Amino acid sequence: MPQVSMKVNGTERSGEIEGRTLLVEFLREGLKLTGTHVGCDTSQCGACVVHVNGKAVKACTMFAAEAEGAEVTTIEGIAGKDGTLSAVQQAFRDYHGLQCGFCTPGMVMSATALLEENPKPTESEVRHYLEGNLCRCTGYQNIVKAVMAASGQEVAPVAAE
Amino acid sequence: MYAFEIERPTELSAAVAALKDEGAQALGGGQTLIPSLKQRLAMPEKLVSLSAIDEIKGVTREGDALVVGGGATHGEIAAAAEEAGFRGLAMMARQIGDPAVRNRGTMGGSLANNDPSACYPSMALATGATIVTDRREIAAADFFQGLFATALEEGEIIVRIRIPVPAASSYQKFAQPASRFPLVGVFVARTGEGARVAVTGAGEDGVFRWSEAEEALSAGWSAEAVAGLSHPSEGLISDLHGTPAYRAHLIGVMTRRGVADAA
Amino acid sequence: MPKDHGIGASSKRREDVRFLTGQGQYTDDINLAGQAHVHFLRSDVAHGRIRGIDTAAAEAMPGVVRIFTGKDFEGIGSIPCGWQITDRQGNPMQEPAHPVLAQGKVRHVGDPICAVVAESRAQARDAAEAIELDIEALPAVIDMKAALQEGAPKVHDDLKDNLCYDWGFVEDNREAVDKAIREAAHVTTLELVNNRLVANPMEPRVAVGDYASHSGESTLYTTSQNPHVIRLLMGAFVLGIPEHKLRVVAPDVGGGFGTKIFHYAEEAFCTFAAKELRRPVKWTSTRSEAFMSDAHGRDHVTKIELALDAENNFTALRTETHANMGAYLSTFAPSVPTWLHGTLMAGNYRTPLIYVNVKAVFTNTVPVDAYRGAGRPEATYQLERVIDKAARELGVDPMELRRQNFITEFPYATPVAVEYDTGDYNATLDRLKELADVAGFEARRVASKAKGRLRGFGMNCYIEACGIAPSNLVGQLGARAGLYESATVRVNATGGLVVMTGSHSHGQGHETTFAQVIAEMIGIGEDQVEIVHGDTARTPMGMGTYGSRSEARPWSVRPRRSSTRRGRSRPT
Numbered sequence: 001m002p003q004v005s006m007k008v009n010g011t012e013r014s015g016e017i018e019g020r021t022l023l024v025e026f027l028r029e030g031l032k033l034t035g036t037h038v039g040c041d042t043s044q045c046g047a048c049v050v051h052v053n054g055k056a057v058k059a060c061t062m063f064a065a066e067a068e069g070a071e072v073t074t075i076e077g078i079a080g081k082d083g084t085l086s087a088v089q090q091a092f093r094d095y096h097g098l099q100c101g102f103c104t105p106g107m108v109m110s111a112t113a114l115l116e117e118n119p120k121p122t123e124s125e126v127r128h129y130l131e132g133n134l135c136r137c138t139g140y141q142n143i144v145k146a147v148m149a150a151s152g153q154e155v156a157p158v159a160a161e
Numbered sequence: 162m163y164a165f166e167i168e169r170p171t172e173l174s175a176a177v178a179a180l181k182d183e184g185a186q187a188l189g190g191g192q193t194l195i196p197s198l199k200q201r202l203a204m205p206e207k208l209v210s211l212s213a214i215d216e217i218k219g220v221t222r223e224g225d226a227l228v229v230g231g232g233a234t235h236g237e238i239a240a241a242a243e244e245a246g247f248r249g250l251a252m253m254a255r256q257i258g259d260p261a262v263r264n265r266g267t268m269g270g271s272l273a274n275n276d277p278s279a280c281y282p283s284m285a286l287a288t289g290a291t292i293v294t295d296r297r298e299i300a301a302a303d304f305f306q307g308l309f310a311t312a313l314e315e316g317e318i319i320v321r322i323r324i325p326v327p328a329a330s331s332y333q334k335f336a337q338p339a340s341r342f343p344l345v346g347v348f349v350a351r352t353g354e355g356a357r358v359a360v361t362g363a364g365e366d367g368v369f370r371w372s373e374a375e376e377a378l379s380a381g382w383s384a385e386a387v388a389g390l391s392h393p394s395e396g397l398i399s400d401l402h403g404t405p406a407y408r409a410h411l412i413g414v415m416t417r418r419g420v421a422d423a424a
Numbered sequence: 425m426p427k428d429h430g431i432g433a434s435s436k437r438r439e440d441v442r443f444l445t446g447q448g449q450y451t452d453d454i455n456l457a458g459q460a461h462v463h464f465l466r467s468d469v470a471h472g473r474i475r476g477i478d479t480a481a482a483e484a485m486p487g488v489v490r491i492f493t494g495k496d497f498e499g500i501g502s503i504p505c506g507w508q509i510t511d512r513q514g515n516p517m518q519e520p521a522h523p524v525l526a527q528g529k530v531r532h533v534g535d536p537i538c539a540v541v542a543e544s545r546a547q548a549r550d551a552a553e554a555i556e557l558d559i560e561a562l563p564a565v566i567d568m569k570a571a572l573q574e575g576a577p578k579v580h581d582d583l584k585d586n587l588c589y590d591w592g593f594v595e596d597n598r599e600a601v602d603k604a605i606r607e608a609a610h611v612t613t614l615e616l617v618n619n620r621l622v623a624n625p626m627e628p629r630v631a632v633g634d635y636a637s638h639s640g641e642s643t644l645y646t647t648s649q650n651p652h653v654i655r656l657l658m659g660a661f662v663l664g665i666p667e668h669k670l671r672v673v674a675p676d677v678g679g680g681f682g683t684k685i686f687h688y689a690e691e692a693f694c695t696f697a698a699k700e701l702r703r704p705v706k707w708t709s710t711r712s713e714a715f716m717s718d719a720h721g722r723d724h725v726t727k728i729e730l731a732l733d734a735e736n737n738f739t740a741l742r743t744e745t746h747a748n749m750g751a752y753l754s755t756f757a758p759s760v761p762t763w764l765h766g767t768l769m770a771g772n773y774r775t776p777l778i779y780v781n782v783k784a785v786f787t788n789t790v791p792v793d794a795y796r797g798a799g800r801p802e803a804t805y806q807l808e809r810v811i812d813k814a815a816r817e818l819g820v821d822p823m824e825l826r827r828q829n830f831i832t833e834f835p836y837a838t839p840v841a842v843e844y845d846t847g848d849y850n851a852t853l854d855r856l857k858e859l860a861d862v863a864g865f866e867a868r869r870v871a872s873k874a875k876g877r878l879r880g881f882g883m884n885c886y887i888e889a890c891g892i893a894p895s896n897l898v899g900q901l902g903a904r905a906g907l908y909e910s911a912t913v914r915v916n917a918t919g920g921l922v923v924m925t926g927s928h929s930h931g932q933g934h935e936t937t938f939a940q941v942i943a944e945m946i947g948i949g950e951d952q953v954e955i956v957h958g959d960t961a962r963t964p965m966g967m968g969t970y971g972s973r974s975e976a977r978p979w980s981v982r983p984r985r986s987s988t989r990r991g992r993s994r995p996t
Contacts, residue, residue, distance in 0.1 A: 002167075019167035019208065020198070020546065034453035035446015037678070039626045040711040041199045043192060043262065047626060055236070055264040061195045062265060063188075065167045066212050075446035089444040093436055100931030101443025102626040102678025108444060110261065131341075132259025136626045136679050137931050162546065200712075201553075 006067045008033070009077030017064045024048045024059035026067075027074060035075040035105045039134070046133030049106040049113075050074045056113035058132070075105035078112065088112050088150040095155065097146035099137035107133050111147045120151055162198045169210040173217065173320065177295050179209045180316035187211055187318060189270025190234060192262050217269065217320050227326055231269025231319035236260070238268060248423065249287075249330030249348055253280045256334055258341065269319035272304070275311050275367060276342075277398070280334065282368035283348040287359035290324040307366045327352045329382075331423035333415040335362075337402050344402055345411040349419035355379035358416055363397050363408040374416055384421040387413070430944030437936045439676075439929075448676045451630035451647045452708050459632065459704035460489050462694065463548035465538040465555055466716065467530035470564035470788035471577065474528060474557070477538060482554035487547030489701060491555070492539040492693070494527035500696065503689055504661035505753035506653075508902040509589045509762050509784070517589035520580040520786070522752040524662070524689045524696070530559065531579055531751035532790050534716025539693055541705055564788035568725060568746040571785050579751055579786040588749050588758065588784035593766040597839060601779035604740035608731030612814035618802045620723035620748065623795050625930070627678020628709040629718060633694030637702060641669050644695045648674040649684045649930050650968020655960050656905060657687040657755065663696055667960075670695075674958045677930035682795040683718045684930060685970045686755035690717070721795020723748035724761060724802050730810045736818060738829045740777040741769060743806060747784045750791035757793045758784060763901045764892070764971075765799030770838035771807045772849050772885045773829040778839045798971065800888045808884035823862070826885055827853055842889065849885065856883065891976025907973070910965040913942070920952040926966010927974040928957050934974065 005014035008031060015030040027033045027050070038060055039045035048059040051073040078086050085093065088111045098104040107130065114121060114129040121129065126147045127140070135143060145155045167188075170176045180187060184206030188194060197203050211217060217232040220241035227245050229238055239254035257263055257271075257280055271281045272292060285292070285301040292299045295318045304312050313319070327350035334346040343362035350357045356378030358371040377386045392412040394405035403411075427433040442448050479491040503522040510516060526537045538555055542548035565571040565579065571586040579586055592598060605611055632645040642665055648654050651672035658672075659665040677684060690707050697705040709717065724747050731740040747761035766780035815822035830849040837843045857863075865881050872879040892898060895906030912924045923942055927934065939953040946953075956962050967973075 018546075019165045020162040022195075028453075029455070033446070034450075035448070037450070037627070038452070039628065039678075042196050042711065043258075045626065045711075046259070046261065049261050052264075056261045057264050058261045061192055061262075063167055063191070063195075063208075063210070065169060066191075066210055068169065075444075079445050083445075085441070085444060092444055093440045096437070098440060098443055099933070100626065100679040101439070101448050101676065102450065104443045105446050113260065129260055132261050134626065136624065136681070163550070164546070 002065065004064050004068050006070050006072050008072045009074060019063070019065065021064045022060055023050070023052075023062045023064045023067050023072075026064035027059060027072075030064075033074050033076050037102055037105060039102065044132070044134065045103070046106040046110060047103050049109040049133065051109060051113060054116075056110050073109075075108060078108060086112065088115065088147070091146040091150035092143070095142050095146040095149055097138065097143040103133060103135045107135065107143060111150065114147065115151055120153060121147070123148060163201060163204050165205050166207045167210060168207060169213045171213045171215070173214055173295055173318065176209050176211060176214060176318060177316065179207070180318070182207055185209055185316070187273070187316075189232065189273070190266040191270075192258060192266035193270070193274055193276065211269070211318065217318070223323070225325055227324045229268050229322045229324065231321055232267050235263035235266050235268070239263070245326060247324075247326045247330065249327065249332045249350060250284055250324070253284055253332040253334070253348070256280070256332075256336075268322055272322065273311060273313055273319055275305055275309055277308050277364065277367045278342040278362045280332070280343060280346055280361060283346055283359040283361040284332065285322065285324070286368050286370060287348040287350040287357040288324050288327055288330070288352065289354070289357070290322050292319055293321045293323060294319055305368050325352065327357075329423040331419040333419040333422070335411050335415055345408050345415055347412060347415035347419050349378070349416060349423055351378075351382055351423065356382060360412055363412060365396050365398055371412065371416065378420065382420065383424065384417045387416055387420060390416075429950065430940055433940060435936055435940055435950060437933045438939070439933060439935050443676075450627055450676045450678055451632065451645050451674070452627075454632055454645050454675070455706070456632060456634055456704035459706050460541045460543060460701065461545040461548050462697065462705055462707045463540045463542070463545065463552045464536040464690065464707070464713075464717075465540065465552040465557070466713070467526065467533055467535040467537055467559070469530065469559060469561045470533050470566065471562040471579070472530045472559040473562060474526060474530065474537065475560055476556075476558035478556040478558075479538065481556070482540065482551040485542075485547065485551035485554055487543035488551045489541040489543065491551070492525060492541070492697065493537070494523055494525040497524045497527070497696075500524060501662040501664065503687060503692065503752070504657050504755075504904075505758065506657065506755045506904050507757075507759040508904065509591055509758040510902065511589040512592040512595055517758055517784070518583045518587065519753060520583055522689075524692050529562075529581070532716070532788050534713070534790055535751065536689055536717075539697070541697060541701065545708070566787055566789060568748055568783075568785040568787060571787050572783065579788055583786070586786040588753070588786055589782075591762050591766075591782045591784070593762070593780040593782075594778075594839065594841065597777055597779045601740045601742050601777045604777050605729055605731045605742055608739055609734040610732045610814070610818065612730045612732070612810055612817055613727065614806070614810045614813050615725075615727045616806065616809060618722045618724040618726065618805060620789075620792065621721050621795065622715050623681040623683035623718060623721055624714065625679030625681050625684065628711055628714050629684065629688065629690065630706070630708045631688075631691045631694040632704060632706045633696070633698035634704045635699040635702065641671065642695050642699060643671045643673065644691055645673045645675065646691050647677055647684055648672070648968070649677065649680040649928055649970055650674075650966070651928065651958055651960050652926055652963075652966040653685070653755075653905065653968055654687050654691060658692050658695065662687075662692045665695075671959070671961045673960070674928060677928070677958075680930040680970075682721060682793065682798060682970060685968070686719050686793055688717070716790055719754040719757075719791050719793035720750065720789075721792065721798075722802060723792050726802075726806050728806045728810045730814050732814060732818070736820060736825060736828060738773055738775040741775050741807075742779050742781075743769065744781045745783070747782055748789065748792050749784050749786055750789045751786060752791050754791040754793035756798075757791060759902065760794050760799040761802070762799075764794070765803045767840050767842050767889060768800050768803035768887070769807060770840050770842075771804065772826070772831060772847075772887050773807075774831050774836075775829070776839060780840065794970065797888070804884065804886050804888075823853065823857070823883065844887070847887075853885075890972035892971050892973065893976070905967070907967055908965075909967055909973070910963070912963065920954065921946070921948070922954050922956055924956045924963040926957070926963050926968065928966075928969045930969065932969065932974060
């Protein structure tokens with residue numbers, strides 16, 4: 001079986017893969033990083049979003065072999081080493097931006113990427129950026145509030161479009 | 162997915178060589194191919210990933226043209242088009258899929274696939290773009306040959322797309338709400354050779370130009386010039402999302418919006 | 425000053441920390457040593473006779489451990505239905521067998537035929553494609569009314585017809601309602617469809633079966649809203665495993681919306697196969713598979729008639745609903761269009777005579793069961809729509825027509841078997857009109873129109889029965905299990921409490937809210953209370969979370985027990 005090596009959350013990791021092994025399968029099954037979730041098979045739900053070389057990508061729609069030599073960040077690599085939540089994570093908690101938690105890792109990874117590209121997004125920009133991340137519990141309102149709060153902007157009142 | 166091997170060459174020539182193998186298929190950004198592999202709709206023996214080939218990446222300005230690498234992602238293209246003042250392309254690229262998809266999906270992959278509902282073919286046709294491959298140059302007018310069919314030969318790789326930047330342009334996408342693909346997408350361009358209107362998502366044979374609207378707009382670029390025109394419904398797609406008549410109506414609406422936007 | 429502690433405090437959810445850092449443990453995150461993977465080969469026809477299954481080529485494929493078919497489940501129990509309805513004549517509903525793997529016939533697209541167990545998921549799916557199925561496609565019934573026609577294809581050959589039950593409620597009112605409608609000054613009739621849907625929680629279903637040969641104990645890890653119910657149904661009715669030899673664990677659950685209440689064939693299969701093969705067996709649904717194997721919701725077709733007198737007072741209400749059961753009876757399916765639906769038909773209104781008729785129908789479609797509100801939103805939808813239509817027909821304000829017919833004196837016994845203890849619907853409506861700025865609507869409508877936009881106004885009233893219980897009542901209504909709840913409070917030797925509850929969380933945040941209640945009752949810090957749920961080995965009894973029951977049921981248990989313990993554990 002071919003080998004793949006990549007830096008995951010700052011640590012060099014490698015393992016055996018098949019050609020058809022998806023990045024998300026390598027992370028979840030190979031590296032036991034089960035925070036990255038799989039909610040669909042059509043690239044729509046976004047529960048699997050990770051960062052590859054600093055860009056948000058759907059780990060279910062990329063082969064592990066294509067991440068050879070890449071720097072990958074997963075949800076497990078977002079909080080500080082001492083467990084301190086990132087601004088985005090903290091805001092999700094403060095503004096009740098999650099319920100069952102299944103979409104949450106992908107939401108946090110996408111929101112983190114958004115704020116790196118665009119530190120002060122408008123509410124509309126937040127909604128558009130999270131278009132590829134589905135949540136079934138919250139109705140999105142509190143997720144938008146959380147991202148606005150994480151960017152240091154006023155959150156209330158946040159109205160639906 | 163069925164089992165296959167995967168190769169990731171770093172040189173274009175190596176990729177071309179690898180694609181000569183029986184059952185080999187090119188893998189661009191994978192945003193269409195991987196979901197279809199998951200559904201077991203394709204059975205390649207080998208995938209040749211183009212993601213490590215630097216010479217097909219990047220977007221550059223060359224005179225009046227924007228030159229987009231076949232491996233440039235939608236996200237990169239949106240930013241470069243914005244900077245180049247190429248409104249229609251910027252609008253188009255930033256509406257494809259979602260941000261994570263735009264960080265992987267490529268223009269070369271989209272054009273080579275020629276999905277009848279893909280966005281880029283309308284832009285390529287309306288601007289008179291040239292598709293540059295590892296072996297030749299193909300005019301957009303000759304490139305698209307029906308549903309999922311192009312002029313590309315087996316194993317031919319899109320290296321770059323040379324797009325003359327129009328004086329004014331806009332892309333109007335009426336998105337199908339579940340898939341976010343265009344139910345109808347219209348690209349309008351004011352070019353040195355006159356007005357161009359290209360339509361995606363609607364034609365039974367894929368992307369096409371609306372010559373009647375082009376003539377009207379070449380005579381005078383304004384939404385009023387096309388206000389009285391309606392596209393015939395013959396030859397348009399009929400599916401559960403819309404009838405041919407509905408799509409024909411949308412072509413008129415989206416064209417007028419595009420012209421008004423690009424005025 | 426807002427409280428910072430206990431009941432009513434705005435406490436941050438404790439479970440969020442693990443969810444936000446990728447440390448949640450969902451069922452698919454569980455991988456057991458030596459586990460094999462199963463892929464279900466499902467029917468791609470809605471109705472068909474299985475003439476032959478040839479697994480020889482598939483068995484020779486790489487990694488295949490064993491291929492199971494319906495034959496392996498002969499003599500094994502049927503997936504049970506947990507609620508029996510008695511029809512208008514006093515007879516029990518028609519109840520078909522529901523095998524774990526199809527036997528003889530397939531009855532809906534997605535009906536599992538073979539289960540391929542292999543070393544990897546991909547190998548299992550590869551091998552499934554090599555199975556040769558000989559299935560004779562039969563005419564299928566999809567439409568409920570067509571299914572009830574004479575000579576319609578029968579979903580179940582051994583049943584009389586496709587009618588599961590014909591239920592009347594309250595049957596004794598039938599003639600009086602018919603008469604009132606015949607004699608009414610005005611009758612508004614509405615036919616409507618409450619469309620079928622797929623629940624689609626973000627987390628697809630997963631089951632991992634395990635068997636410990638040293639103790640003879642089976643364990644099932646599953647994406648369930650109620651592991652104890654699964655233990656009961658699967659243990660007692662399908663696999664014949666006594667409760668003390670069966671452990672069901674539902675760890676973090678990524679949303680349920682009803683569809684994770686029910687006991688599914690895949691759960692029974694993984695538990696069964698783990699014992700057969702003496703190794704853990706895991707199944708993870710794909711989203712595509714979920715569309716044809718998770719129980720669907722709604723799918724009612726209703727005719728509703730509202731009778732009014734000359735002063736626009738409601739005098740009678742009659743409904744006839746066709747409710748799609750799908751091809752088999754899912755766990756609580758029969759209760760949804762009946763007791764969860766008929767009892768809500770009075771709504772907020774003083775309608776003296778109500779008759780609800782429900783025909784539950786088998787069709788060649790995915791089974792339908794409780795989904796978000798389950799029968800109750802359907803009742804409200806019908807009632808409120810018919811009132812709007814009546815207001816339009818009569819040329820009166822729909823809000824005022826409602827107000828005129830509101831129940832104003834409490835307690836109020838509805839003609840559909842429930843009593844409302846209290847309410848003030850006029851006050852609520854007044855407040856609604858103020859909040860929605862009803863008076864300013866016309867100006868907003870005109871302003872929108874000027875911008876080329878159409879603005880509409882809709883409203884409805886809603887009353888819902890939640891937390892259905894107690895066991896004695898639901899038993900009389902046909903429930904085959906009690907709807908009690910349990911909690912155990914344990915004082916840790918090292919300090920603090922552990923509270924073990926039989927209700928579960930699939931996003932509700934029980935670990936936080938329950939701890940708040942316990943802390944308040946006992947007078948200790950929230951951080952000294954740990955909530956445990958989702959494991960039948962740690963909580964002996966329970967019934968899980970659905971129908972908004974977890975606040976109503978367990979909370980009414982817990983404070984009583986807490987105060988008992990408080991008395992005992994306080995040092996003198």
